[in-house]
Amino acid sequence: MRVGVVVGLHKDTDLKEKFSELREMGMESCQLVCWDRTLLNEETAALVKQAVEEEKIDITAFWCGWEGPRTWNFYEGQETLGLVPAAFRFQRLQMLMEGSDFAKLIGVKNLVTHVGYMPENPYDPNYQGVIICLKELAAKCRENGQNFLFETGQETPVTLKRAIQDIGLDNVGVNLDPANLLMYGKGNPVDALDVFGEYVLGIHGKDGCYPTDGHELGAEMPLGQGRVNYPAFIRKLKEIGYEGDITIEREISGEEQKKDILMGKKLLEDLIAAE
Template sequence: MELGLLVVLKPSIREEIRKVSELGFATCQLSCWDESLFTDEMIAEIQQACAEYKVKISHIWCGWLGPQSWNLIDGPSTLGLVPEAYRDSRLQMLLKGADFTAKLGVQDMITHVGFIPEDPGDQRYRSLLTCLHYLAIYCKGKGIHFLFETGQETPVTLLRVIEDLNTGNLGINLDPANLILYGKGNPVDALDVFGSYVRGVHAKDGMYPTNGRMLGLEVPIGQGKVDFPSLVGRLKELGYEGPLTIEREIEGDEQIRDILSAKQRLEQLL
């Protein structure tokens, strides 16, 4: 395992990749919520910057358009591919994201699918599977894996989806903090459920929700409920050799301080 950093794809991507290198990372995930950036010109710029600064893109994190309520009340009806009202347009963006990922030479694309229904007999679950099957097969045709970002569904539900789809190119980007922030599970225990499917990991920390409406609070690594020594140890037992990609969802000087502090803590564990 090595450490990486999550960065946002933007027109000034060369500067972002330079920062990744200057902060001492050799890999990064690129997160994109703007499909206008999925161009051949952007691919060339990314490849040139990565060559110059010796940084590898490990994953593409592809977002989607439309309403986004990151809470426990409106989240189920607005996030990911679960809400049928936004499914078609979001699928189209993810297909473009898959094209971009493949052209860039990256093997894995990630997204939040949304609050997947727990009941496998729920019609929304069945229709979601149809959509996900189309997306997974499309990604397979491009030679890439499609990864589920954890958090909005229980580990068992996520495992069931992967088993039901059974396309051979599905995986998981484990965000241990998200499982806690959404109150869906303990990330170390979750590895007993779906550990063999983990192809990416976010290094992020957080607290459990304290009410039934809002997510828990994201905090710097070492200040939350994620047991990173146990998590890293279990990942090693499972043979995971991919990056631990640090994610800190704030901006400015405090974000840089927290990233460097996380880097120091995780280097000791590795």
């Protein structure tokens, strides 16, 4: 298991500089995240490929956002996040399809996104609508030689596994963010591996706490300072045979972010190296 970091792709991003910084931090992989639909084109892809070639960075996944409102809480979030809100579903599916084509242009095999608060009731009409949409997206990814990965957090592990089974294609998996499971109050990440471990194709290295009220997510924390039991989590990943990367995500900015990333990198590498 290698340790990498999440890199954001924006209009003003100098990827060569970003990737050079990763190299200086002792990393050789990342997940590339983009929420700007106007960047999903051949010109941007050429810049990405040039930066990858020059700095020798592996992009293990393309994390594709979607257009429209988004509120990361338990109330407005139900109405705005992912493919679950019917009002935004078609528009967002189109952007994710474009994201799959962009990932193909840059040679990336995993497409990741948040699907939203999927209903736990499989008879909920909205659940079936999302599954139909995801079948189209997964089929598009398959045409492009890719996997589609659910970013965990907004659905329970059982709901997520059911959705993968109901989509019914062999290129659908999980990008497991252990902190998100806690911050959304949906499950314990170590135990979740018993539910959907065989589908895990990517990992975020992030930490956080359980929610303390019914409106807002739990707090994100520096890796090792939240409620994710990383020693047990890494042991469990080894038990199930996970050999992919762990990509650190620290959702703050500035020097504190870099400090926390380096601290998290050391913690993870020490745990990975332990017997």
